[in-house]
Amino acid sequence: MIVSPTKITYFFLLVLCFACTKSIDTDQLDDASFESTYLFTLVHLSLKAPKFLDEFNQEIPVTSDMVKVPDLDDLSPYLKRAEFTVETENSFNRNFTLNIFFYDINKKLIYTLKPVIIVPAKSGKLSHILTIPENEIKVLDKTHYFGMNISLWHSTSGKLIKATDPSEFILKSSLKLVVNLNKA
Amino acid sequence: MRKLILLSSFLFTFLISAQNKQVLYDFAQLPQTLLLNPAVDFQGKFHIGVPGLSQLSFHAGFTGFSAYDLLADNKVSINDKIKDIYNSFGKSEFLSFNQQMELLNIGIRLRDNSYVSVGYYQELDVLFKFPKDLVDLFYDGNTVLNRRYSIAKLAGQAELLGVFHVGISRKVNEFTRFGMRAKIYSSVASVSTKRNTGEFYTVKGTDNIYKQHLSNIDVLLETAGIQLPDDVEADQSYLKSQFLFGGNLGIGLDLGFTYQPKEQWELTGSLQDLGFIYYTKNVESHRLRGTYALEGFQLDFDPNTPDTYWNDLKDNFEKRVKKDSIMSNFMNFRPLKLNGSITYSFGRKRHDDCTFINRIIPYSNKIGAHLFSRLNVVHSYIAATLFYERRFGNSLSTKITYTADPFSYANVGLGISARAGAFNIYAIADNLLGLRNVYNMQSANVQLGMNFIFGAY
Numbered sequence: 001m002i003v004s005p006t007k008i009t010y011f012f013l014l015v016l017c018f019a020c021t022k023s024i025d026t027d028q029l030d031d032a033s034f035e036s037t038y039l040f041t042l043v044h045l046s047l048k049a050p051k052f053l054d055e056f057n058q059e060i061p062v063t064s065d066m067v068k069v070p071d072l073d074d075l076s077p078y079l080k081r082a083e084f085t086v087e088t089e090n091s092f093n094r095n096f097t098l099n100i101f102f103y104d105i106n107k108k109l110i111y112t113l114k115p116v117i118i119v120p121a122k123s124g125k126l127s128h129i130l131t132i133p134e135n136e137i138k139v140l141d142k143t144h145y146f147g148m149n150i151s152l153w154h155s156t157s158g159k160l161i162k163a164t165d166p167s168e169f170i171l172k173s174s175l176k177l178v179v180n181l182n183k184a
Numbered sequence: 185m186r187k188l189i190l191l192s193s194f195l196f197t198f199l200i201s202a203q204n205k206q207v208l209y210d211f212a213q214l215p216q217t218l219l220l221n222p223a224v225d226f227q228g229k230f231h232i233g234v235p236g237l238s239q240l241s242f243h244a245g246f247t248g249f250s251a252y253d254l255l256a257d258n259k260v261s262i263n264d265k266i267k268d269i270y271n272s273f274g275k276s277e278f279l280s281f282n283q284q285m286e287l288l289n290i291g292i293r294l295r296d297n298s299y300v301s302v303g304y305y306q307e308l309d310v311l312f313k314f315p316k317d318l319v320d321l322f323y324d325g326n327t328v329l330n331r332r333y334s335i336a337k338l339a340g341q342a343e344l345l346g347v348f349h350v351g352i353s354r355k356v357n358e359f360t361r362f363g364m365r366a367k368i369y370s371s372v373a374s375v376s377t378k379r380n381t382g383e384f385y386t387v388k389g390t391d392n393i394y395k396q397h398l399s400n401i402d403v404l405l406e407t408a409g410i411q412l413p414d415d416v417e418a419d420q421s422y423l424k425s426q427f428l429f430g431g432n433l434g435i436g437l438d439l440g441f442t443y444q445p446k447e448q449w450e451l452t453g454s455l456q457d458l459g460f461i462y463y464t465k466n467v468e469s470h471r472l473r474g475t476y477a478l479e480g481f482q483l484d485f486d487p488n489t490p491d492t493y494w495n496d497l498k499d500n501f502e503k504r505v506k507k508d509s510i511m512s513n514f515m516n517f518r519p520l521k522l523n524g525s526i527t528y529s530f531g532r533k534r535h536d537d538c539t540f541i542n543r544i545i546p547y548s549n550k551i552g553a554h555l556f557s558r559l560n561v562v563h564s565y566i567a568a569t570l571f572y573e574r575r576f577g578n579s580l581s582t583k584i585t586y587t588a589d590p591f592s593y594a595n596v597g598l599g600i601s602a603r604a605g606a607f608n609i610y611a612i613a614d615n616l617l618g619l620r621n622v623y624n625m626q627s628a629n630v631q632l633g634m635n636f637i638f639g640a641y
Contacts, residue, residue: 022621023257032262036325041480044392051485065483068494087393145491148483173480174393176327 033182035080042084042173043067043148049092049165052152057163059152066103066147076141078179082132085174088119092167095121095153100130103145111139119169204556205241206569206585207599207612208631210452210525212546213581214601214610215291215635218301221454221523222351223363223440226291226299227546229639233289238633239305241284245591245627248277252624270323276337278313278563278590286633293639298354301365305347306427309519312340313563321384329394332385335403339562341376341516344409345369345461346427351438359445363454365438369518371461372426373409376516378561380404392479401505402473406514408432408463434461436518448547450527457518464513474505519560527552546641548575554585565590569597578640579603587614591627599631608635 045065052060072079090096096119102111113130120126132139150169152161161167209220215231216239217224233239249269256265284307291301315337326333351365382401389395409431412418436459443451481493529547550573557566567589575581585597597614611632618625 020620021623022252024252024255024623025257026255028255028257028262032266034263034266034323036323037327038325039327039386039394041386041389041392041394041396041478043481043483044479045483045485046391047485063485064487065485066491067481067483068491070494085393150485172389172391172393 031182033180035178035180038177038179040175040177042175043146044172045170047150047169049161049167050163052161053163059161062149062151064147064149066107066145069143069146072140072143075177075179076138078181079137079140079177080134080180081178082137082140083176083178084113084130084132085176086117086128086130087172088117088123088126088128089168089170090119090121090123092161092165092169093121093157093159094155094161095119096169097149097151097153098171099149099151101147101149102139102143103147104142105144107145110142111136204558204567204587204589205612205629205631206554206556206567206571206587207583207597207614209523209554209556210527210552211573211581211583211599211601213575213603213640214608214633215289215301215637216286216631216633218291218299218351218353218363219303219305219349219365219438220456221363221440221442221452222365222438223353223361223442223452223454225353225355225361225442226301227641228291228637229293231289231291231301231635231637233286233303234634234636236285236287238289238635239284239286239631240633241282241629241631243280243282243627243629245281246277246279247590247626248273248279250624250626252621255623270319273316273319276313276315278311280312280627281308281310283308289635296354298352300350300352302350304349306345307347308344310340310342311560311562312342314338326384326386329386329388332383334383335380335401336382338380338403339378341374341378341519341560341562343374343376343461343516344372345374345431346372346429347436348429349438353440359443361442363438363440363442367436367438367457367459368429369434369436369459369461370427370429370431371409371434371463372423372431373407374432374461374463374516375405375407375410376562377403377405389479391482395477395479397478398474398476398505400475402471404469404471406463406467406469406516408465408467408514410466411468412466432461432463432465432467434518435459440523448529450529450552451525452527453524454522456521456523458520460515460517462513462515467511467513469510469512469514471508471510472505476501476504517561519558519562522557522559523554525552525554546575549573556589585614589627591615592618595627597629603637603640606636606638606640608637608640609633610635 051063054060098117100113101109104110117128205220208217211217212224212227215226218226253269254265284305286305289303291299293299317333321333347367347369349365349367353361353363355361380403383399386394386396436457438456440454527550529550531548552571554569558564567587569585569587571583571585573583581601583599587595594617595614596616598616599612601610614629615625615627
């Protein structure tokens with residue numbers, strides 16, 4: 001007999017004797033944290049001279065638009081930081097000021113993204129990064145609309161924009177949302 | 185229609201039917217081995233399993249990581265452990281669970297030395313496989329341009345069913361036995377998603393900084409027995425009727441052989457669950473397919489136009505990526521299992537004076553190798569086993585196995601079958617080396633059962 005029942009029994013008991021657990025610590029899950037960054041494409045526009053003129057071809061100092069934004073309820077508990085990238089190109093010979101606003105469900109202004117962007121006249125591609133820091137990120141929970149105002153600066157030379165002016169104001173944008181899974 | 189989430193835990197218990205019962209395979213002292221190879225020459229004249237207790241079988245496994253990898257109480261920070269787990273994640277990993285409970289198992293040897301067996305068992309079989317791309321997207325985000333996140337390897341299958349079976353093991357000549365088992369499947373509930381395609385990626389845009397793509401998305405989720413009509417209660421009588429041929433029905437076949445070219449050598453092979461289930465009752469499938477590219481909202485700064493950007497985007501998305509609910513019948517093939525083994529028996533031959541029929545006389549010792557393969561559209565894999573089997577008279581048999589499978593390259597299993605008179609009890613477990621630290625086990629397989637075996641030899 002190569003292996004006896006006694007040896008089998010001893011082996012089985014030996015195996016069971018070695019059955020054990022090494023120490024684990026489930027509390028450390030409270031410290032688990034990792035950041036992921038998600039990239040979203042946002043608004044873009046290309047505005048030509050008529051957008052800055054009224055029906056009498058008079059300059060409109062401020063032009064604006066507003067977009068309803070999707071709910072971020074699922075992401076909200078995890079949001080750490082939001083970083084907007086805005087790229088501009090301006091071939092008008094006039095400066096522009098660009099304001100980005102956040103509105104609540106009643107279209108009441110609740111937040112202005114800073115800094116305010118100044119787009120110089122005849123400027124090529126410029127990139128601007130605007131951040132909503134961690135201590136202000138909760139504003140996104142209440143945000144239902146996202147608005148943009150483009151203000152045309154007064155002409156210093158007295159030369160006004162004409163409807164036939166081929167100049168263009170181009171804006172491109174994206175959003176990086178940094179989420180932290182320990183923030184829930 | 186009222187939405188009834190039947191067995192939600194079963195849906196979210198991410199799990200494969202591993203079903204590699206390497207210890208039980210060719211363990212001829214146990215009638216349950218006939219379910220793995222219907223040709224095996226079961227060593228008895230008649231058997232009846234204890235109803236509900238003749239085989240309780242559980243398997244659970246996850247190829248990705250163990251609880252200990254994540255929660256070990258050591259000086260490594262939890263975030264470093266998460267990072268290590270993430271870095272070691274394969275192209276796809278799977279979670280699996282399989283549970284079987286045998287309610288009926290009876291067999292009898294016929295005069296021509298054939299062995300006929302009949303039975304019924306309940307099975308819960310779940311597999312979920314997920315690709316690394318989705319883990320990357322979750323852990324790292326999508327800031328890498330041109331990186332394609334594919335859902336091609338996202339697949340899963342979950343099935344709760346009852347199986348009625350009848351089989352015969354027949355000796356065709358001095359050296360060879362063939363076996364066949366016919367099965368009728370009655371599916372209580374089924375969810376599956378497979379052959380999914382599609383990619384998500386971000387590239388530099390033209391009108392905007394980035395352009396984001398959902399490319400060739402085609403995701404199909406098929407369900408049966410999950411969403412029930414309003415007038416149906418998922419109570420005990422409903423489940424009972426579904427298990428006993430009231431569910432979605434299918435048929436299957438097991439085939440097997442044993443061949444003994446020399447007295448001490450034996451080759452065996454089997455093919456299990458060559459069959460399908462055709463779903464006609466309470467079926468509901470959902471399909472999402474299309475291609476969509478987004479560069480963002482183009483603002484027109486027109487004060488006379490109301491803000492419809494978001495609704496326009498949703499409408500445009502829904503036009504290009506169609507979501508359909510499908511009520512048509514569908515079919516799923518059962519996961520096909522293949523077994524093959526070669527064995528060499530040696531040691532003292534047992535006396536067999538009481539057996540008057542011609543059969544292979546068992547030796548006391550048997551060594552061999554066993555290959556198992558599971559083929560399925562969700563996930564296929566192979567496992568290899570070396571084993572040693574030892575008999576101690578009529579009363580005790582043991583088998584020890586060493587298996588390499590996707591969960592472990594060092595899976596040691598042990599089976600013990602004991603008999604007192606006609607009463608037989610057995611216990612089988614694998615991954616015994618994992619018992620050194622249970623938290624570090626990535627899979628476990630346990631089978632327990634009791635039978636009455638008459639005329640055992």
